[in-house]
Every structure is written in C-alpha cells, then in structure tokens.
Amino acid sequence: MTWLVTGSSGAIGRRLAADLAQRGLPLRLLDRTTPPTGLPDGAEFIEADLRDLGAVERAATGVRAIIHLAAASQEGPFATMVEHNITGTHHVLEAARRQRVPRVVLASSHHVTGLLPVGTAPDEQALAPDSFYAVSKVTGEALGRLYAHKSGLEVVAVRIGSYRTAPSEPRHRATWLSPGDATDLLHAAATRPLPERFLVVYGTSGNTERWWPAAGWDLLGYRPGDDAARHPATGVLTDRFTGGAFADHELPT
Numbered sequence: 001m002t003w004l005v006t007g008s009s010g011a012i013g014r015r016l017a018a019d020l021a022q023r024g025l026p027l028r029l030l031d032r033t034t035p036p037t038g039l040p041d042g043a044e045f046i047e048a049d050l051r052d053l054g055a056v057e058r059a060a061t062g063v064r065a066i067i068h069l070a071a072a073s074q075e076g077p078f079a080t081m082v083e084h085n086i087t088g089t090h091h092v093l094e095a096a097r098r099q100r101v102p103r104v105v106l107a108s109s110h111h112v113t114g115l116l117p118v119g120t121a122p123d124e125q126a127l128a129p130d131s132f133y134a135v136s137k138v139t140g141e142a143l144g145r146l147y148a149h150k151s152g153l154e155v156v157a158v159r160i161g162s163y164r165t166a167p168s169e170p171r172h173r174a175t176w177l178s179p180g181d182a183t184d185l186l187h188a189a190a191t192r193p194l195p196e197r198f199l200v201v202y203g204t205s206g207n208t209e210r211w212w213p214a215a216g217w218d219l220l221g222y223r224p225g226d227d228a229a230r231h232p233a234t235g236v237l238t239d240r241f242t243g244g245a246f247a248d249h250e251l252p253t
C-alpha cells in the first residue's frame with residue numbers, strides 16, 4: 001500500500017522520498033511545488049496545498065502511512081503559522097481519519113522545548129515553545145494526541161533537531177540529525193508497532209553531546225548511525241537556550 005509524504009519537495013522530503021523509493025516503497029508525494037530535482041522512479045506526485053482539505057483527503061485515499069513534513073519551517077507571523085502549520089496538520093489528520101489511514105508521522109520540532117536553558121533535560125510535559133513556529137508545532141502534537149485518542153489513528157510526533165548534511169554550528173553538536181538517520185527514524189515511526197496510539201520522540205542522530213532524551217528510540221528500533229562528535233569541532237557554544245536563534249528572535253508582527 002502507498003505511503004503519502006507531504007512537503008516532499010523540501011530538503012527532508014526530497015531525501016526521504018529518494019531513500020524510501022530505494023527501499024521499494026510505493027510513494028505518493030504531495031507539495032505545492034514540483035521537486036527541483038525530479039521524482040524518484042515510480043513515485044506519484046500531487047501538486048496541492050494543505051489548506052485544501054478535499055485535496056488532502058483525495059491524496060490520503062488508499063494510503064497505509066502519512067509522513068507529514070509540509071510546514072512553514074521558520075519563525076513568522078502568527079497568522080502564517082495558523083494557516084499553514086496548524087490548519088495544515090489538522091487537515092492531514094482529518095483526511096487520515098476519514099480515509100482510515102492507520103498511521104501518521106508528524107514532523108514536530110525540538111523548538112517545542114526551545115526555551116529550556118541549555119543543560120536542562122526536558123520531560124514530555126515540559127513544553128516551552130520558543131517562537132510562534134514552535135507554538136504551531138505544540139498545537140500539531142496536541143492535535144495528534146487528540147486524533148489518536150478519539151479516532152483510532154496511530155500518531156508519532158518526531159521532534160526533529162537540526163537536519164543538515166553535516167553539523168555546521170556549535171549547537172549542532174547536540175541537535176544534529178543526519179539525512180540517513182532521519183530516514184531511518186521516520187521510516188521506523190511509520191512502521192513499528194506501538195504500545196499506545198500516540199508517541200512523541202526527539203529526532204537527533206546519536207550525538208554524544210545531545211541534550212534530549214532518547215525515550216522511544218528503543219521502542220521504534222531506531223539505532224542512529226551518525227554522531228556530530230565524529231565531525232570537526234564547530235566552535236564554542238554561546239546559546240543560552242536549546243532553541244538557539246529561535247529563542248532570541250523578537251515576536252514577528
């Protein structure tokens with residue numbers, strides 16, 4: 001059965017789609033723009049906007065898992081976050097409920113705890129969003145939990161760290177998520193049996209200096225292959241908060 005990937009033309013989506021296609025998975029890719037690098041062999045592409053619930057529902061027909069990556073991925077005005085991230089995530093979950101898609105993986109963000117000072121180990125309750133963007137991701141997690149409870153969907157929210165080909169700033173020693181590890185983690189989140197219908201995990205590589213717990217990794221069978229410590233040093237950490245620059249931005253108007 002088909003897998004649906006939203007935001008498939010973005011950085012994570014393009015690499016994920018290529019990797020999943022290589023694993024032989026039938027893919028339906030959804031984005032507002034066609035991928036600049038072309039489609040993986042055999043993948044179907046749907047040009048659609050997540051604000052259009054009907055289009056999202058059609059895309060979810062006959063799907064076994066949705067990996068929902070599409071989002072405004074930087075800080076921006078509150079209205080933009082509501083329109084694209086909160087409404088977009090609601091539409092994905094609602095489409096999954098209507099089309100009886102068994103599993104949805106939500107790309108959340110470590111910024112949901114970005115106002116915790118560096119060195120603080122968060123637990124699942126310790127939400128501290130560092131931006132309007134992070135508030136939209138908190139809301140996405142809340143919607144995921146609600147739909148898992150009320151509709152029988154299984155939902156895994158992955159709090160993605162810093163997705164980069166290689167660490168490039170001091171905080172990436174803790175926050176880095178390599179492309180290969182991202183594919184492994186998102187694939188596991190879409191397939192592994194879950195003890196409960198809702199799960200939240202942090203998404204980083206196996207960084208020796210990581211700040212966040214690995215809770216849920218064993219459950220998903222996620223064994224990261226990369227560690228930022230194996231890359232050249234990136235300088236001295238000056239960030240006070242785990243969210244880095246997001247925590248220092250003024251609120252946009």
Ligand code: 15L
Pocket residue numbers: 073074109110111160161162163175243244
């Ligand atoms: C995120 O969640 C953002 O979407 C991305 O643009 C990066 O800035 C990343 O976090 C990060 O903090 O490195």
